[in-house]
Amino acid sequence: MDNNHGYFFKIATSCNEFERIHQLNYQTFSEEIPQHEKNELKKLVDPFHHENTYIICIKDDELIGMVAVRDNRPFSLDRKIGAIEESLPIIVNRPCEVRLLAVKKEFRNGRVFVGLAQFLAQYCLEKGYDVAVISGTVRQLKLYNQMGFQPFAQLTGTEEALFQPMYLTKETFEASLAGRILHPAIPFLPGPVQISDGVRAALMGRPYSHRTKGFREKLHRIRDLLCDLTNSQYVQVLLGSGTLANEVVAAQLSLIKGRGLILANGEFGTRIVEQAQRQGLSFDVLEKEWGQAFLKEEIVEKLSNKSTWIWAVHSETSTGMLNDLTLLKRIAEEYGLKLCLDCISSIGAVELDLSGVFLATGVSGKALRAFTGLSFVFHHHQVAPSPALPKYIDLGVYMVTDSIPFSHSSNFIEALLVAVENMTSETYRKISETHQWLRNNLKHSGYHLITSNENNSPMILTIALPKAVSSYEIGRVLHYNGYLLHFESEYLRQRNWMQIACIGDYSTATLEKMTNLLYQVVTYELKQLQASTSKLPNEGAQLGRKVTLIK
Structure with a gap:
């Protein structure tokens, strides 16, 4: 939906909006279309008002258009033509009724009607309706058709106010003018993200075995590119989310003697704390208000002579905080600590130097702009398998098998390769x-x-x-x-x-x-x-x- 013209569409919620709905209802269906009698208040309250959901159009704080949706039976159209299912040319399971489509005269240029139709279609799909029915005034049949409504059954009403029963489905909307010009919503999300045509095409290729030479070569190429991107010596590619990668880090820390320190100043730092607890790790927590930076003296004060590792989130997505990587690396070097980082939201978003970092995690989605489904663990040291760990989260198992210890997805690998090659x-x-x-x-x-x-x-x-x-x-x-x-x-x-x-x-x-x-x-x-x-x-x-x- 395009906001070029200063309109926006919403569901009515305030008393002020409902008052203006009653006024527009009166202007349209009492004064313009003589369907209801006039009154001194110049307001018309729909008999189904408390059951209606109103979609409205706002321009410069003025309510200029509306349409109402309800799903309680009987519909007003049921009362005019009998049960709608008996007249509809399609089988329906969950219908709704659309009523009170109205736009102020000075704004009837088509854009508002199209916008209401687009909002209506999205709302109906979200609610799970498979058909919407309406009594459309015969004065605007061409407009209803442009919105995707199709006629059925006989005309209703009076000679002064004739109405045509009409229906709308996902298919009729998509084939209409309103459906054809509806643009996909633009994502400003940390995930899922915008995917390029090249990455999308790579994902849709024919799948092939992860045991083939071609798969190994593609995966090797990806690992080289990821290491170059982060200044890392090794990276293991896992089939799973960033949570899996962090579980692998926690599993490796469980093999290290001593005590750790976890830094938490947002949701994902808190999640690391939970993962460490579930792994039975021994650690302290430095917790700060969300969005507040860690100071060196605060971190050092939390360390003890038993501290051997420190774990933090680099880019804390929940707040937009970028924790100071240089500071963390300096503290780790000064106090002989193994530094672990959650870089899930920083890889691909900022230039990343993981030299001096013991373990770090990343994902294929987010800033790399490939599809969610692969995750990474970066490291600089050789890792041997450990019988003390579950095999699926044993970093050593991945290292000795070149990151192919289990089934992998050639489609995800192909898509990731295109995405990483596009990084500049x-x-x-x-x-x-x-x-x-x-x-x-x-x-x-x-x-x-x-x-x-x-x-x-x-x-x-x-x-x-x-x-x-x-x-x-x-x-x-x-x-x-x-x-x-x-x-x-x-x-x-x-x-x-x-x-x-x-x-x-x-x-x-x-x-x-x-x-x-x-x-x-x-x-x-x-x-x-x-x-x-x-x-x-x-x-x-x-x-x-x-x-x-x-x-």
Whole structure:
């Protein structure tokens, strides 16, 4: 869905929105189409109002269009023509009824109707409906057809207000004008990420055995490229997620005498603590507020004469914090510690030098922009298998078998090879420029960013929204309007945070549209709150007064 024209679409939630829905309902179905009688209040409350979900279009804080969806039977159309299943030319399992499609006269240029249809189609698919039915005014049959609706059954209504029963399915929508011009949502996610056509094509090739010479050569090439990318001597490629790679690190640490120290200043540091506990490791934890940097003196104070290793997250995705790798390497060298790093969100996003690092992990997805499914463990030392470890998480087993101890996926390997071969210094520059552009614009517009400019990872930005508005609901609105931001994780919802990843290939125009829409939606919701409480909360006032940078 394109936000070129300053519109955005959402589900109505506020009392103010419902009041304007009743007014538009009256203007359309009492004054323009004589379906209902006029009244002095100039409001028309639908008899199914409390069952309706209203999809609305907003422009400059004005409600200019709407459509309602409900799934309770009987439908109003059931009452006019009998059970709809008896007249429909298709078999249906979970129908819904669409009603009250209305757009203010001055905005009937097709764009609003198309946008409502696109939102409606996405919403119905999300809810699991397989058909939507509507009574379409005969005055706008061409428009309904452009939205994907098809006629069925006989006309209903009166001579002054005739209606055609119509139905919409996934197939009829996709074949319609509205369906053909619906663009896939643009991901600003840490994963899954934008995938290039070349990487996608490589994944879709014919699979072949992981025991073949060709597979070994491709995997060897990938391992060489990954080592060059990170200044590592060895890397093992695992079939599994980053969690598996970190389990392999924990398993290796279980073989080392002494005590460890885990640094946690975000969700993924906390997850490392849990993994270490499950492996029965002996360790201390230095925990800081999320988004706060570790200081050398704090780390050193936590060490003891039994400390032999230290484990931390390099790029903490949950906050956008980039922990100081140089500092950690210096402390490890000074105190004779084995340094382990979770580099899952930094490999491919920042230039990475893992010299002096005992073990580090990465993944094929995220900034490398291949498909999720492979993970890596980097190291500089020879590793022998250990009978004390489960075979699947024994790094030594991978090393003695050239990273092919078990079944592997040729499709994932082919896709990863294309992605890694595409990595250049230009990749890092583009990510950094995207991050800085977003950071400057978001700060200018009054958003509170979690990490400081000195400690931020170029991979992702974290925004703390005012408590008065829901980060989850804001994220859903942007999702329906064509932009996928990161907001659904429980740790983000608990803090009312949302995130924008910078690892895709975005034009400046795309960044401008996305940030303008975000600003438009947030300020609109704050104004809705103001309309119901007569004033903005203090924490939202600054953002509400800000003027957007991009015009």
